[in-house]
Amino acid sequence: MTGMIEYLNSIWATVPADYQYLVIVTSQILAVAMTVILTVAFTTYFERKVIGYMQGRLGPNRVGPFGLGQPFADVLKLLIKEVIVPAKSNRFLFIIAPLLAITPALAAWAVIPLSDNFVIADIDAGLLYVLALTSVGVYGVIIAGWATNSKYALLGAMRSGAQIVAYEIAMGFALVGVLMAAGSLNLGDITRAQAGGFSHWFLFPLLPLFLVFFVSGVAETNRAPFDVTEGESEIVAGFHVEYSGVAFAIFFLAEYANIILISTLTSIFFFGGWASFFEGWTFLGEGHFLRQPSFFWLAAKISFFVFVFFWLRATFPRYRYDQIMRLGWKVFIPITIAWIAVEGVMSWLHWGPWSGSAG
């Protein structure tokens, strides 16, 4: 056995360094992408179970034990359905739109640090990269709405465009606050800046920004109560009204990948990412696994925020389009700007996250 490994290692050593890098990164990308897609599958299951119990129902419980096979049954059903392209649609754009939606949703994971030592691309402008990619996702929605050549889809696309513009700004301003506190655009450094127990998390000094960021995230992903782009009782399904089969499944995948992405970003920006909640709690004993920072802490935080997404969906009625605009432009953007000013003062006085910085 050890001979085998040594033999493989010797082959590996002969591969040029550039190719080694290519193989490693490609396998990392595949691993993360597959994990995200599988997580999406079970997120749909999780959503249906959570909302089911909130509504006094059981949720899926027929396919496999506890209905765990349901996501795969759904995928299979969508794969074998025909993708109907409406006669008067723009065929090329109609097909390309779902891809435009899914690509940024998956590509954003490249800079997400999943633990202290795992990130596919450890770039310094990680935060800008994430902001840029989440904004690109809206092209998929707008192109889908336009290419379908349906009035319902067009309305959905228009709403989506306006909504993303409004909330992207609020989100950007909220991230300016994070940037000020962490002093870095690198997501790993932002997490490390929050090390030292949960009182060091940015949640407390940046509480309003956290709320704005998370709510904007809900709006960006077009989830209830901001799901006007697909509000089924108004414009039926909005931009994806004419999509079926795999094309629809890809939109669905993108939506859920974005939910997980927003939950991850919230955990990283405001909840210390992979940092442990119990860091520095001495009664647990030195080296207790609960005190160690690990991927499981990040996973727990992500799951919590995903749960909050579903909780919101089960609780709230849908906003009207103009009310969403009002909330974005007249409430969130002023709050974030005001809080950035407050942060400036805090930084000047060396409070909170700035207490360590030299005067």
Place this chain on the structure above:
Amino acid sequence: MPEIQTFTMNFGPQHPAAHGVLRLVLEMDGEVIHSADPHVGLLHRATEKLAESKPYNQSIGYMDRLDYISMICNEHGYVLVIEKLLGITPPIRAQYIRVLFDEITRILNHLFWLGAHGLDIGAMTIFLYCFREREDLMDIYEAVSGTRMHATYYRPGGVYRDLPEAMPKYQASKWRSKKSVAKLNAIREGSLLDFIDAFTVKFPACVDQYENLLTDNRIWKQRTVNIGVVPPERALQLGFTGPMLRGSGVEWDLRKKQPYEVYDQLDFDIPVGTNGDCYDRYLVRVEEMRQSNKIVKQCVDWLRENPGPVMLEDRKIVAPTRVEMKDDMESLIHHFKLFTEGYCVPAGEAYAAIEHPKGEFGVYMISDGANKPYRVKIRAAGFAHLGAMSEMVTGHMLADVVAVIGTQDIVFGEIDR
């Protein structure tokens, strides 16, 4: 300069918020509605015409299918007008049972309305909560008539049969264990009245739960306050009735103003709104559920104390029982006549109206003395409400159209007839 064209959108008839088969042609400027043109008739089933070709009793079942959310109330209007033409009054116990079932139906209707209205505005959980309670009410329907929806329970001269002494029970199956069945059946051990009584006890807490989700919810208020405002004068001009009129602040309820059956002996209040917007109509309907619950409770108490006949003994109108029919020659003849020819109603015309959950439901009937009506005209409350659609939504946004359709509580079965 080019003229700016409005955006015409075809809303329905296949639309998740169209409440059946409403087709609205919307003229829009972006998201803002310039005018709405409702098209009706897609669910026309010629109920009025069909009623002309069959004996009186055979049309009772058609009435259930008019407004298929509040089935028994439709029967009530139809049965009442026949009784008026015949000049008969059902026994007092039958009147109480009718009031009991009218109010159960009102709760049934308002629960459905609340669930559908919530779902239209995007609150999906309320829908399932409402349907949870509707399930019990459907069981009450089933216990008394054998069906969960189209009961065909009222008859001219009373109701088809007295309230049963036992409730139908769940049975264990592959999907339902003995234990869960026992739990479900625990409340069904007694008579129907016990079951209804238990329902009235638990129901106010359920309404609190719905209100908890919606009444003070900021998004719910943003979506309903000042949407579809109808001032009281205009509401009267448009022929509004029921909660639509009371939401505008006009205190008009046939149960109080023109009491039929035993409503004048019962204690209940009529809620009215102040602004005439969707939110007020929501509050009015929620309060009506509480008041109906109160009436149901009073009826249950009365019915427990006062056994008696639930049908007239007049064999020219009401069929004899099976036992009588088997022993008695004359009963057999009556039975045969009633189930072939039916009864003849003296020539004349009459209008009878009831306070249907949606408003005034009236039946106008002309008899030429035959065993079939010469003409039946049904006044459906929803028809007048739908007529106000355009003026209620003009100037609002697309999402408000859905809120207004919801608040009007439209059911196409009765509008298209």
